[in-house]
Amino acid sequence: MGDNGSAEHRPQASFAPMDVSIELTQKQSTGAFESFDDDGRLKRTGTMWTASAHIITAVIGSGVLSLAWAIAQLGWVAGPTVMILFAFVIYYTSSLLADCYRTGNLVSGKRNYTYTDAVTAYLGGMKVNICGFIQYANLFGVAIGYTIASSISMTAIQRSNCFHEKGQNNPCHISSTPYMIIFGVIQILFSQIPDFDQIWWLSIVAAVMSFTYSSIGLGLGVLQVVANGGVKGSITGMSVGAVTVAQKIWRSLQAFGDIAFAYSYSIILIEIQDTIRSPPPSEAKVMKKATLLSVAVTTFFYLLCGCMGYAAFGDSAPGNLLTGFGFYNPFWLLDIANAAIVIHLVGAYQVYCQPLFAFVEKWAARTWPDSEIISKQIEIRAPLSSSKSYKPNIFRLVWRTAFVVVTTVISMLLPFFNDVVGLLGALGFWPLTVYFPVEMYIVQKKVPRWSSRWVGLQMLSFACLVISAAAAVGSIAGVVSDLKVFRPFKSSY
Template sequence: MASTSSTLEINDFAHKDLDDDGREKRTGTWVTASAHIITAVIGSGVLSLAWAIAQLGWIAGPTILMIFSFVTYFTSTLLADAYRAPDPVSGKRNYTYMDAVRSTLGGSKVQLCGIAQYVNLVGITIGYTITSSISIVAIKKSNCFHYKGHDAPCNPSNYPYMIAFAVIQIVLCQIPNFHKLSWLSMLAAIMSFAYSFIGLGLSMDKAIGSEAKTSLTGMPVGPKFSATEKMWKALQAIGDMAFSYAFSTVLIEIQDTLKSYPPENKMMKRASLVGVMTTTMFYMLCGCLGYAAFGNDAPGNFLTGFGFYEPFWLIDFANICIAVHLIGAYQVFCQPIFGFVENKCAEKWPESRFIMVEREVRLPFCAEFDINLFRLVWRTTYVIITALIAMIFPFFNSFLGLIGAAAFYPLTVYFPIAMYIVRARISKYSFTWICLKTLDWTCLVVSLAAAIGSVQGLVSDLRDYHPFKE
């Protein structure tokens, strides 16, 4: 009896670090989930909002931004209930967005979801590589102008900083999974608040006494700006706003970091509310104050619009915060890609030592950590490829607009609504069904229009661009 009791105690102890499905025990809370969301949402999107509002004006700009925030929060609550199926509290866990779609919708929609999700995630990581290099170049310009004078030829290349960003990501990508990223997301969230506050302060200072021209309808049509150009820019601005709320892509993966009690869906809804409210407040302030400061000439990245001059140290600090934040945000968005590929390879080649074996490595003055050769090779290759694509297409606003337009409808609107209709058994042509479908179709039209505008912007950018040349 004593031996049996001892064995049970040992087994109980062994299982304390495991969840009910045998996986590593989750320790996340709504606070850490909120940090992941803020890290994912307040990214490079906030930098383009002053420009976006300049294209749309005082009426349409803030209105469209608020509509995106309401739609995103509403559909995120629907998606949170899809984490467990069939019951949102006690059902089987879905570890990824694709798993949630598979358990509820099945069929070809699983493949469509996978294509939409992972293409979007790859696009975001490319966009973050571009944005981080822009921020580091802004620091170099600021210091150059400060020490050499405002007439100095200060035009550093983006390419070395894209390479430096990629090297940092190669190291961080060896973090095994999302559960180990809470500290990085916390740091990144703090950085996002820091540069947002700095941008707000600089915008307020510039707006006071500013003679910048603003209008209710945005950029006025004139001899140098045709009605056709205004239409394309307005559509691209809508795409940029959609990109600003692109966290549904990783919502299920974030939810999978939460402790099983209280119920994950309740905690995720709270985290989504905190995340969306916080980001919307910053977006409205940054977008509107940035527009008030710069007027119709608002730059694509409003932190680079303060002349790179004085106070140079504050502009430097803000751009350092952006770079640090994007280092963490890159990890939030690439971890689902890594997990998907590694799980598929492990299922297909379970006997492969290259894929399955973890090797313990001890470095001087560092703790021991595990290295997997497949993880090392595959993740390093991924980072290098995204960096190369960023070097070939370093277009900030057009790229963000295209990613936002392509991802917003399928991942933020279509799949959450479709899964809710099936789970809740909503009758076809009922009042609720009509309301949900109206929202669905409206968002589809908006996303298609924004995608067309962003593609036109990319085509325009490519006309006079030569890759890998200064």
């Protein structure tokens, strides 16, 4: 089983294993060995705190603002209960996945640098190709979704200022296309950061922004409850009568999907774990602590924002909590919240796309090992410093710029692509968050078929499959609805 993760699947240490061995020996003899890890790479410097920042940046997205709507569909009892249950599921399956970072011994076993590497080492076969396709398709879709989401927040800032200056009777229609271009230009610059390990500071800034706009939404919810003179909402949520029985069931399933996807970050868990410094303690232990901290913090914020939003608006809770407060009072605070969302999405874009960037670049290096375009770096001296220099890589510059341009153009062409991203997320939630971690755990621990543990794991997997399928159907319905009013490059708010 361990041979499945052979050298050809190890992106960074596998280009020239003999050279790496010689290089390590030379470094050890010259006293420079302590600067490198056991696989020949520069020592990883990540900690529980930086890993937690990456996770929080990935998990607490602008989707937190839709949780009030989700709770409105389920009610005061089922809403928070479902949220806590999903937090437990995500933490449990993420813990299983964290143990798969190394094959064999958790301290000295062979590293799996990516999610696909872990699947290769433990499962192999066609499952590797299926996993890789789902993972990278999701990352591509998330890049498009974040481009659209950021443009919505930027247009919201301009609209609120327009309404404040010209009055609420002015339509203040704002095109989102220029803002997508601005976001794309920013991402072209940040995308030149070489690898995941070097964006820790961007993740910390993004995580702070997550708490900023979540806290503003929470605070405005509290003020709205006070203004209402009490708490709105009911035990069962949206009542039959206001909606049909079919709509009640449909919306409840959508709410399950919204909550499930709000927590999912397994798609990049292994890549985050690969930034953690070498043991002791093992990377798996550090990652589990980071996961526990991050899931606890996000669940706390999710419950506060979701429940307070439902208390403020009741069954009429909006899909985006911030829009429920209008554009007026206080318009400047809503501008700050939307600006925080944009800054957060800048960082989240990089957290999700860096694994995809690395995958393509490592594939290119394996395919054309002698190409100077792929391997050569150009040294550029910093204009105000003689000692500092930048070393961009031609292939990295061209490929990452092209990626950002393509995702930006698709965002402008299909401004409703969030529904398609929802479909990709629905298709990716079950296999990446539940199925593969469960199956790898069964292989790793040699869990007997039909044992109580095996049956329990399979039941968990099946339940999450049903939720993913329901959410996928909902996303397809959203795409069909959007196509009826589709106008390319004509999105405005």
